[in-house]
Amino acid sequence: MEDLKKELKLKIIEALNLEDMSVEDISDDEMLFEEGLGLDSIDALELIIILDKDYGIKLTDSKDGKKIFRSIETMATYIAEHRSK
Amino acid sequence: MNSCFINGIGCVSAQNTFENTFFEDAIDISNLNIVKAIKPNYKSFIPPASIRRMSAGVKNSIVASSVAIKEASADQLDGIIVGTGLGCIQDSENFLNKMIGYNEEYLTPTAFIQSTHNTVSGQIALKLKCKAYNFTYVNTGGSFQSALIDGLLMFEGEEANNILIGGVDEHAEYTNKLYQAIGYYRQDEEGKKNILKQRKSGVIPGEGASYFVLGNEQSDSTYAKILDVQLVNKLDQIDLPSFILDFLSKNELKLDEIDVVILGNNGDDEFDTYYDEASSIFESSTLLYYKHLFGEFLTSSSVATYIAAKILREQVIPEHLLGEQKVRKSDKIGNILIYNQYRGKDHSLILMEDV
Structure with missing residues (x-):
């Protein structure tokens, strides 16, 4: 699980071009949207692509996204349970 | 024509134009094959959340x-007009690469x-919350000049008091390789030369962003007056x-009344x-060159305009x-003429006068 969280952080930093951030700057339970990392709706689309492309998870209900993308912790837990890649 | 004064300038380039020390010292770029702009401290001007989505040109x-507007103390702009040869080519490449890769x-x-x-002019307008006329010209080697002509026409028609005009282009890795492959850019081994001393096939590519606040009134910050622009x-x-003589004649000037000519060699x-x-x-005119210090790009005559304004x-x-x-x-130094062309096309003349 720790490896998956680190991998996720690296993917997010790269996909969202968070130039000045490193893995250490993102805590596992930090809010990804609004407060915390301050991501927005365009970033949410990038995260959906990461889930689909890299882990084979297709999100169909936007309500799920709100829970899944709450933090690195919630993302990693969901990926571990649902991944097909 | 109504008067058109350059009241503020901001220039990001391969030289220290942003730090305003370029006239004292120049950086030798003759050992480079690709000339990149010196990055200013973006965070002083753009919120971090926005920076991450912007390419170098934006x-x-x-x-x-921002620098030009601040210098001109232009609280309200009546237009934002940008000229760009290749636009936001970095993100175009990025998008196409993803399309192929995925x-x-x-x-x-x-x-x-x-x-x-038009991302560039759009982002500037968003930052300024400016809902005035917003236009982008993408006319290869005449892009900046087209923007300038549009601005002059707005003054001519008394439609504006202050306009922001700019020229911008950025490098993109794959595009550079394509231009090198077709011989427009010099091959690696041929690049490391002073272009004024040794001519060869192709050019050394550069990049930059030069912006000017043009106003219909002279102010304490005025650099120069733009008299006329012509593009064919x-x-x-x-x-x-x-072409040159007719242009000068139209502006009631003789050859020997041009003190400086800035050429785009x-x-x-x-x-x-x-x-x-x-x-x-x-x-009898003093001849000046600048592309040996900035590289060649489709809106490089915006750099020549910056140089002319500073000299005046x-x-x-x-x-x-x-x-x-x-x-x-x-x-x-009273009158400066800028002559530019790119690959035998887009010939332009920009005439400027001291104030």
């Missing part, structure tokens, strides 16, 4: 335009949104002298002959712009 434009699936919006040519797409070399042996032709008719205000000619030439006129 960031450089926001910084340069087999036309998984396409995210960021690069696509940012890849359009095609011109045979034999017709160049009459880029070292391309096939097309620098146009500049030789232009040089030959100006016997400071009445100083930096030695590093003389190349092998000498100052021919040592008295007051």
Whole structure:
């Protein structure tokens, strides 16, 4: 699980071009949207692509996204349970 | 024509134009194959959340335009007009690379949104919350000049008091390789030369963003006055002298009344002959060059405009712009003419006067 969280952080930093951030700057339970990392709706689309492309998870209900993308912790837990890649 | 004054300038380039020390010292770029702009401290001008989605051209434009607007103390702009040869080519490449790499699936919006040519003027307007006229010209080597002509026409029609005009282009890795492959850019081993001393096929590519606040009134920050701009797409070399003479005649000027001519020599042996032709008719004017210090890009004449404006205000000619030439006129610098062309096309003349 720790490896998956680190991998996720690296993917997010790269996909969202968070130039000045490193893995250490993102805590596992930090809010990804609004407060915390301050991501927005365009970033949410990038995260959906990461889930689909890299882990084979297709999100169909936007309500799920709100829970899944709450933090690195919630993302990693969901990926571990649902991944097909 | 109504008066058009340059009241503020911001220039991000391969030289220290942003730090405003370029007239004292120039950085030698003759060992480079690709000339990149010096990055200013973007965070001083753009919120971190926005920076991450911007390519170099957008960031450089926001910084340069902010500096120009601040210098001109222009609280309200009546237009934002940008000229760009290749637009936001970095994000265009990024988007297309993803399309190919992911087999036309998984396409995210960021690069696509940012890849359009008018991203630059749009982002500047968003930052300023400016809902005035907003236009982008993408006319290859005449892009900046087209923006300038549009601005002058707005003053002519008394439609504006202050307008922001800019020229911007950025490097993109794959595009550079394509231009090198077709011989427009010099091959690696041929690049490391001073282009003024050794002509070869192709040019050394550069990038930059130069922005100007133009106003219909002179102010304490005024650099110079723009008198006229002319642009033609095609011109045979034999017709160049009459093109220049007609333009000067239209502006009631004679050849010997032009104190300085800024030429766009880029070292391309096939097309620098146009500049030789232009040089030959100006016997008493001081001839200046700049692309050996900035590289060649489709909106590089915006850099020449920056140089001309600074010379006219400071009445100083930096030695590093003389190349092998000498100052021919040592008295007051009153009129400067900028002549530019790219690969034998998009011939432009920009005429400026001191105030």
